[in-house]
Amino acid sequence: MGTGEDILIGIDAGTSVIKSVAFSFRGEQIAVASVPNRYATGADGMATQSLPQTWADCAQTLRDLAGKVEGLARRTAAIAVTAQGDGTWLVGAGNVPVGDAWLWLDARAAPTVQKLRALSTDRPRFEATGTGLAACQQGTQLAHMAATQPELLAKSEVALHCKDWLYLNLTGVRATDPSEASFTFGNFRTRRYDEGVIEALGLRGERRLLPEIVDGSQTTHPLSAEAAAATGLLAGTPVSLGFVDIVATGLGAGIHTSGAPAACTVIGSTGMHMKATPQDGVYLNAENTGYVIALPMPGLVAQIQSNMAATLNIDWALRLAADLLAEMGQSVRQSELVGRIDAWLAASKPGQILYHPYISEAGERGPFVNSKARADFIGLTSTHRFADLLRAVVEGLGMATRDCYEAMGTMPSEVRLTGGAARSPALRAVLAACVGASVRVSAREEAGAAGAAMMAAVAVGAYGSMADCIGEWVTPLLGAAETPDPALTQIYSRLFPAYQGARRALEPVWDMMHSQ
Numbered sequence: 461m462g463t464g465e466d467i468l469i470g471i472d473a474g475t476s477v478i479k480s481v482a483f484s485f486r487g488e489q490i491a492v493a494s495v496p497n498r499y500a501t502g503a504d505g506m507a508t509q510s511l512p513q514t515w516a517d518c519a520q521t522l523r524d525l526a527g528k529v530e531g532l533a534r535r536t537a538a539i540a541v542t543a544q545g546d547g548t549w550l551v552g553a554g555n556v557p558v559g560d561a562w563l564w565l566d567a568r569a570a571p572t573v574q575k576l577r578a579l580s581t582d583r584p585r586f587e588a589t590g591t592g593l594a595a596c597q598q599g600t601q602l603a604h605m606a607a608t609q610p611e612l613l614a615k616s617e618v619a620l621h622c623k624d625w626l627y628l629n630l631t632g633v634r635a636t637d638p639s640e641a642s643f644t645f646g647n648f649r650t651r652r653y654d655e656g657v658i659e660a661l662g663l664r665g666e667r668r669l670l671p672e673i674v675d676g677s678q679t680t681h682p683l684s685a686e687a688a689a690a691t692g693l694l695a696g697t698p699v700s701l702g703f704v705d706i707v708a709t710g711l712g713a714g715i716h717t718s719g720a721p722a723a724c725t726v727i728g729s730t731g732m733h734m735k736a737t738p739q740d741g742v743y744l745n746a747e748n749t750g751y752v753i754a755l756p757m758p759g760l761v762a763q764i765q766s767n768m769a770a771t772l773n774i775d776w777a778l779r780l781a782a783d784l785l786a787e788m789g790q791s792v793r794q795s796e797l798v799g800r801i802d803a804w805l806a807a808s809k810p811g812q813i814l815y816h817p818y819i820s821e822a823g824e825r826g827p828f829v830n831s832k833a834r835a836d837f838i839g840l841t842s843t844h845r846f847a848d849l850l851r852a853v854v855e856g857l858g859m860a861t862r863d864c865y866e867a868m869g870t871m872p873s874e875v876r877l878t879g880g881a882a883r884s885p886a887l888r889a890v891l892a893a894c895v896g897a898s899v900r901v902s903a904r905e906e907a908g909a910a911g912a913a914m915m916a917a918v919a920v921g922a923y924g925s926m927a928d929c930i931g932e933w934v935t936p937l938l939g940a941a942e943t944p945d946p947a948l949t950q951i952y953s954r955l956f957p958a959y960q961g962a963r964r965a966l967e968p969v970w971d972m973m974h975s976q
Contacts, residue, residue, distance in 0.1 A: 465537035467529065468916050470909030472705060473497070473518060473543035473622055475565070476729065480521035481909035482529050485537075485922050487933035489905060493524035500560070505567030505595075505822065511549060511557035514622065515629045522691040533694045538920045539683065540676060540912035541630065542702035543623035545640060546596040548605070550616040550669075555628060558616045564596035567822040569604035570831040576600065576661065577829070582748060585660035590742055590752025590763070591643040594825040599644050599661045606666060619669040627701045629690075631681040635674040639703040639754045645670060648752045648761055649739055676700035677756040677915040677926065700916035707753050707762050708911030710734045713878035713902040715762060716755065717935045718927070723872035725861060725891070726907075727879035731770030733826075733864040734762045735872060743869030749827050750867060756915050757926050765827045765864030768820035770857055771881050773835065774801070776819055777853050781846060801850065802886040808851040810890075811951040814838040815849075815856035816963050827867030828963075832970040838962055854887055858894030858952065859959045865895060874898045876938060878907050893948035894956070898941040904934070 467490065470481045476497050482490040495517040499509040526532040546564035551557055562568070573593050576582060586592060593600055602619060605612050620628065624636045638651040645661075647654040651673070658667055674681075680698035688695035702708050707715075709732070715724035716736040726732040739761045742752055751764040778797040785792050816836050818824045823831035837852060865871055875897050881887055882901050892899045904910055914929045923929040 467535045468913040469539045470913035471541040472908035475544050478517050480525045481906045483913050491528040493521045495520050507563040507565035508560035510560055518626050519690040526692045538698040538916040540700040540702045540916035541623050541626050542705045542708040542912040545704040548598045548601040549620040549625045551618050552615050562601050567595050569595040569600040572604040573600050581660035585657050586748040588647045588654050588657050589643050590648045592749035594829050602666055603662050618671050630687045630699045632684045633681045634671045636671050637701050637703050638675055641673045643751050643753050651754050674701050676702050677918045680919050700919050702912030702915050705908045706732055709908040712904050712907030712910035714876035714934050714938050724876045727770050727881040729772050731767035734764045735868050745867050763868045765867050767860050768822055768824050773817040773819050773853050777850050804847040804850045805886040808847040811955045813852035815852040817856040817860050827864050832974040854890050858890045862894045872897050876900050878902045892944035894952045896949050898943050900941050901939045903937040
């Protein structure tokens with residue numbers, strides 16, 4: 461670090477927004493610059509994103525950040541990048557993209573997932589990676605491409621993830637990190653590629669596409685002259701390749717602080733439910749589902765189950781209300797309806813209607829994998845009104861959270877919450893009661909960017925260890941523990957077996973509906 465360098469920049473390229481965030485060395489958030497993300501969808505389950513546009517948008521956020529922070533270029537000690545996980549970003553000769561990226565939202569590989577999960581090699585693959593197969597993953601997407609679009613792979617020299625593509629543009633280095641490398645193609649115990657896993661995916665011929673693995677908490681590469689010209693930052697500035705956004709967010713929000721490893725739930729567009737655990741204590745369920753993803757601390761991993769849709773379910777319900785009001789000539793903003801959620805929940809009785817929050821067109825991936833899964837209401841009567849439906853939707857998110865944590869073994873005693881929906885006291889109360897655990901809200905606004913920046917802070921020597929960094933960046937921002945209401949917990953404990961039983965019973969119904 462040079463004289464006068466007092467800022468770390470964390471880049472978080474999410475599905476909906478790309479952000480660059482400036483932090484002080486002590487973890488204070490100084491400024492944020494963001495650009496909306498753009499991707500295309502198709503009726504066949506396609507979800508793709510332009511590689512050149514993604515880099516252009518990322519560079520734009522860095523230039524915009526410089527307009528908010530005086531002397532940003534000379535003051536920046538390091539840059540770190542994390543991004544949306546899974547997906548496939550193919551790059552060919554001269555680092556030129558081979559078409560658009562397949563995002564984690566892309567469902568085209570679903571038939572290949574079914575074939576691979578039916579093979580006898582899937583359990584050994586799962587025991588190595590700790591990760592169940594889903595259409596969102598690069599491994600299954602590459603396998604599907606090999607079977608249906610081999611010309612794409614023939615033109616490719618490397619298969620990257622979103623953050624890897626941005627790192628390539630920032631540094632000129634083709635690399636991925638230990639988290640995405642091991643949960644997709646490797647072993648979470650070694651954090652390296654595993655040839656048996658690659659063989660189980662049928663990708664021996666595509667092994668050449670896998671880049672080197674770089675741990676951004678230990679190694680950095682300098683910002684290239686081309687990237688400096690595009691971003692306005694100084695050539696040579698150290699750049700850290702962060703771990704995937706799921707664990708970067710968990711790290712920034714408090715998945716691990718001093719003492720026993722904790723749990724963290726991110727209630728965003730999707731639902732991420734994580735437990736930090738020593739790698740020798742991982743619980744591998746019989747259904748071969750979930751993720752085990754390395755954390756940037758030796759011997760510590762995150763067990764993860766992820767719902768395809770979380771607040772997307774609430775957005776749907778509120779949009780339904782807004783559409784009905786609009787038809788009556790009354791225009792209402794989404795923010796106005798969001799502000800009424802707690803009042804609607806207060807006006808309704810708990811545990812009256814079951815709702816399965818499988819509203820994503822890609823189905824569900826946690827704690828079970830079924831691309832045909834769909835949302836539903838069970839238990840409606842003529843007495844139920846909109847407030848009751850909205851409560852059922854929120855309770856469905858709580859039940860899905862419990863479903864995910866149960867699939868990871870022992871239930872957590874405390875869950876750290878982050879994501880916009882965590883601001884709702886009523887929603888927090890439902891989640892706490894469904895899981896039967898205390899909840900604490902992290903005041904960290906940009907947890908993903910912070911998690912990446914924390915890795916850079918350790919890499920450049922601002923902290924001697926990640927534990928030291930967590931002590932200043934994370935622990936002070938955790939709110940007081942909110943204990944679950946005993947009466948509400950009892951109601952949801954009685955309801956949960958019905959929730960699980962109904963979703964299992966609905967699988968043949970989803971099959972029949974899908975065949976229409």
